[in-house]
Amino acid sequence: MNKIYKPNRTDWNEILKRPTQTIDAIEDIVNDIFKEVKKDGDAILRKYTQQFDGVSLDDLLVSALEVEEARTLVSDNLKTAIRLAKSNIETFHKAQITDRVEIETTSGVLCWQEKRPIQKVGLYIPGGTAPLFSTILMLAIPANIAGCKEIVLCSPPDKEGKLNPAILYTAQLCGVSQIFKVGGIQAIAGMTFGTESIPQVYKIFGPGNQFVTVAKQIATKYGVAIDMPAGPSELLVVADDTADAAFVASDLLSQAEHGTDSQVILVSTSEKMIDAVELEVEKQIKDLPRKKIARKAIENSKLIYVEDDGTAIDLINVYGPEHYIICSKNEDFYIDNTFNAGSVFIGNYTPESAGDYASGTNHTLPTNGYAKQYSGVNLDSFMKSMTFQKITEKGIEKIGNAIEVMAEAEGLQAHKNAITLRLNSLK
Amino acid sequence: MNKIYKPNRTDWNEILKRPTQTIDAIEDIVNDIFKEVKKDGDAILRKYTQQFDGVSLDDLLVSALEVEEARTLVSDNLKTAIRLAKSNIETFHKAQITDRVEIETTSGVLCWQEKRPIQKVGLYIPGGTAPLFSTILMLAIPANIAGCKEIVLCSPPDKEGKLNPAILYTAQLCGVSQIFKVGGIQAIAGMTFGTESIPQVYKIFGPGNQFVTVAKQIATKYGVAIDMPAGPSELLVVADDTADAAFVASDLLSQAEHGTDSQVILVSTSEKMIDAVELEVEKQIKDLPRKKIARKAIENSKLIYVEDDGTAIDLINVYGPEHYIICSKNEDFYIDNTFNAGSVFIGNYTPESAGDYASGTNHTLPTNGYAKQYSGVNLDSFMKSMTFQKITEKGIEKIGNAIEVMAEAEGLQAHKNAITLRLNSLK
Missing domain, CATH: 3.40.50.1980 (Nitrogenase molybdenum iron protein domain)
Incomplete structure (x- = not known):
């Protein structure tokens, strides 16, 4: 395993680089x-x-x-x-x-948003x-x-x-x-x-x-x-001395057994924890049926020591892990300040495999840093949002002139006419 | 304008075909x-x-x-x-x-979903x-x-x-x-x-x-x-005798002035309305500054007569319009049974240009039939959903065994170990 001590911020991108895929x-x-x-x-x-x-x-x-x-x-x-x-x-x-979102934006201008199912999915x-x-x-x-x-x-x-x-x-x-x-x-x-x-x-x-x-x-x-673009599966664990080294090692290994290109990262503010996890990984890996695969992934894994939680969270947000375990006395700090992650596992009794199978959350998650801009699969992934509007005569009188002015300024006269005709009919 | 009477369902795909783009x-x-x-x-x-x-x-x-x-x-x-x-x-x-969605799926297994902003957008x-x-x-x-x-x-x-x-x-x-x-x-x-x-x-x-x-x-x-893949802008109006032919024509033209490849479709259960709209389009198009563009789009437009609302709604769902105006005495039927549309405009005083500018709904919408699977831009487009889980010792005792069984059945022993280690620590 690669142990990295207090890496410079300028080196983070290099350290956290995922294997490139040749598409x-x-x-x-x-x-x-x-x-x-x-x-x-x-x-x-x-x-x-x-x-x-x-x-x-x-x-x-x-x-x-x-x-x-x-x-x-x-x-x-x-x-x-x-x-x-x-x-x-x-x-x-x-x-x-979710219920439909309905609001009168101006008196007489009723707008609503509804989610409807995608009819055919594969x-x-x-x-x-x-x-x-x-x-x-x-x-x-x-x-x-x-x-x-x-x-x-x-x-x-x-x-x-x-x-x-x-x-x-x-x-x-x-x-x-x-x-x-x-x-x-x-x-x-x-x-x-x-x-x-x-x-x-x-x-x-x-x-x-x-x-x-x-x-x-x-x-x-x-x-x-x-659903989303896909890359090799990955896990980042942030752990301090309140973590259990054997548990952490078991989580890293459960990620590592997925494939030789699996990404496994431990970030810690404790040098002691890093050493303990390293030992535990060696101990546990021996008995795994898929140890050949796990060994290869572990070889590329990283144990990163950082001086404080603030540095850790910045690094985690740069990486944007698919799976993300928090075992820290400051767990709320990590929960509140993580902007980029797929699914988050909190505390010593919340292993990644719980979310893989049975906690209730979805295990189809953004890899490869896509947590920065993609959601994991959720109910909305199978629906699309549609919007509706219904405007009364009073309503169009209220917003009609603004539309005319804007349409004209964008050089779209027919857009303006559609309003003018209606306003004239009400005079 | 192309008037089409009672087209066979087998011809719908051909009639509703969008212009192919050479990418x-x-x-x-x-x-x-x-x-x-x-x-x-x-x-x-x-x-x-x-x-x-x-x-x-x-x-x-x-x-x-x-x-x-x-x-x-x-x-x-x-x-x-x-x-x-x-x-x-x-x-x-x-x-x-939206508020965060939080629920205990099993006693001691707390799961929640939160939306967090995408940090950098262009x-x-x-x-x-x-x-x-x-x-x-x-x-x-x-x-x-x-x-x-x-x-x-x-x-x-x-x-x-x-x-x-x-x-x-x-x-x-x-x-x-x-x-x-x-x-x-x-x-x-x-x-x-x-x-x-x-x-x-x-x-x-x-x-x-x-x-x-x-x-x-x-x-x-x-x-x-x-946000979404894009194609030429489009409007489908469904109108019966309760519609105002001049209003409908003004809406079709406001779509047509966007570009020569704009898609303009009227579906109606009234032959009279189709003829009246056709006349009104001819009348209104003359004074438009962008009439050359509008004329070209109108030439490719379609006025489709269908015998009843049931046929109309099926055809509309096959098309999946970006913009969709409903002027019908049976408006609720259309609202409830439309599965594929971007933004819906209901009634005689709700022109498309209201949604283009000022009603409050978003005008960045799925074209090219993408309303079948894509949402228009909305608040969630700028966020991603993250999931969290926190499991107590009691919680892992409740679901741990199920996870062990499933992990083993999928041949993932390390996933099982992560649970077994924790369950053993509680014995």
Whole structure:
């Protein structure tokens, strides 16, 4: 682990640099597959499912029978856990429902703002070694609360042409409308254009490898919205002597096991804590099944000693961490002064994994410093705000002249006429 | 005008098609200028200001003296109008302030969501024939209410190296931090990377020609967020016999004068109304200063007769208009069943130009069908939502086991360990 003592502010950007991703090289591949899917639909989805997932499928849609079978394959223990998580996530996201905002800005000029659901959304769930059913909870639950009419899910099949039972069980539990056995670039392209089997959607959510990430970015060119741009997952812990070194180490490792490019940072005002965490990481890492991955991420991790909380908070705001644990006697100072972070975990008994699975907050969060300008996924991510106005005759008499003057000053005479005609009709 | 009677649903997509924009051709130019600005900063901004705006500038920053001078050049009449608009826009956007959402999802598991301002935002205001000071109201007012720390504005100078006084007056009135005399692709690149004079920002807002639009899209590749993708402005009016044909015509024309590619659509359940509006458009268009532009847009406009309100609403939701006027005896039916629209204007005395300037709603709205998945600019556009969680010892005992089970099922042992360590410490 890299220990850094009192770094100069001028060096912060260099120290906090994320690994650069080379997107340009992938773009051509993605563009080509998009063009193919747009033209030939399902046939192309099948072709790439054969090529990348090694299985030939007649039907891309998961059948009711398969879903039923999956239900019998998931252990009761896991079902109970998933249902508890669902309940908490539902509670938190239902609390985010907002009333319409309505106000008379001038007497006779009534304006209101309402949020309405995005009608068709697509969820992407990666395949591979870990079946990320928890991400289905994080996406399908708010989509349902928002009232999205069509919730489509795509995930790559295994070599037997199956999806993991936990994925099917969770998708069904959370009200996903249709589940498709297709992954990668071709899945994103399918939801972008629509094919014979996959419906076209208006917004695509969910994580993925660099191919999926670039595919989502390309999808925006074709008018589809995405949840947010994605980069490797990351955790920053700020800890003083009130923290528990073993707990902190376990949190850093839970981030590190995600991938070799995971970002792990400890900021501390205590040299003692830094040394203790370093020892604990060494101790705990040995028994991890994914220790090879974790070891690599830990090699690039940073333990940064700063002299005071003020310096720490400035550094944290420059970084803008996705996950952010605060274990400090001055926790309120950190809570109040953090402007850039995705999800914040406060105190010794609030590990990141709580938010990953079951506290109720969403785990789809801005990485790569995007916490500076992007929200994590929340209920509003599945809605859009619309505004309404209704003006009475009295109301237009009040604001009409101002509009005429401004329209004229902007050289837009027809805009002015629309007012003048109405004002004249009231004379 | 193109009159279309009872079109088949299968033809709707064709009828409602927007003009396609060719972005690919511009992309190379934009990419090149971005690379130049990234490398050589202000020098490149000056080079292109000379080339495109025809003026050589030493200082890109507008001075306090220039702002002071502008104030004396704006008529009192216009100042009063701008201040009235500001008051209404402030009232409506302040009403959008939300409290933090806080809830205990499980006893001992406290979760909350808070919105915090994006620290640095950039506003782009186009130059050209019409000085769009109204757009400054729409962007700087909510940025200020949100609490953004730095609000940077870029707008191209005229051949004398000046900005329009109404732009400077409005920018100062609405609390813009710094105003720069730079426009086009180079302005967007400047705010994306930061230069010697222009600060780097986290999110860029505002309209522009196709070069600016593509530049904003390219900016997202470099980690900057944008308000939304943009296309030509558009208006859809739904009107029955309770509408006033002259008013409707004036609204269609106020949209048509924006540009030759403006989209103008009337949907009506009354053939009589369609004919009356057509006549009124011909009558009113003659006296418009921008009649050449309006004429071209009107030529491509569509007057669509449908047999009933149910058909009308389906067609409107397929289109997803940016601006949407409802003049119908069944206005509530349309209000309740419209899922895709930017800003809605209800009744005979609510012209689109009211929302463009002074009703209080925002005029930066999703075009090109993006109302299906994007919000118009609103207070939240200048903030991001962050989540927090604080779990007590009792709380982690309640949800810890579920997290362990789920982490294990996803193959993430270190995630499980972070819980197990804590649970063991409580035994």
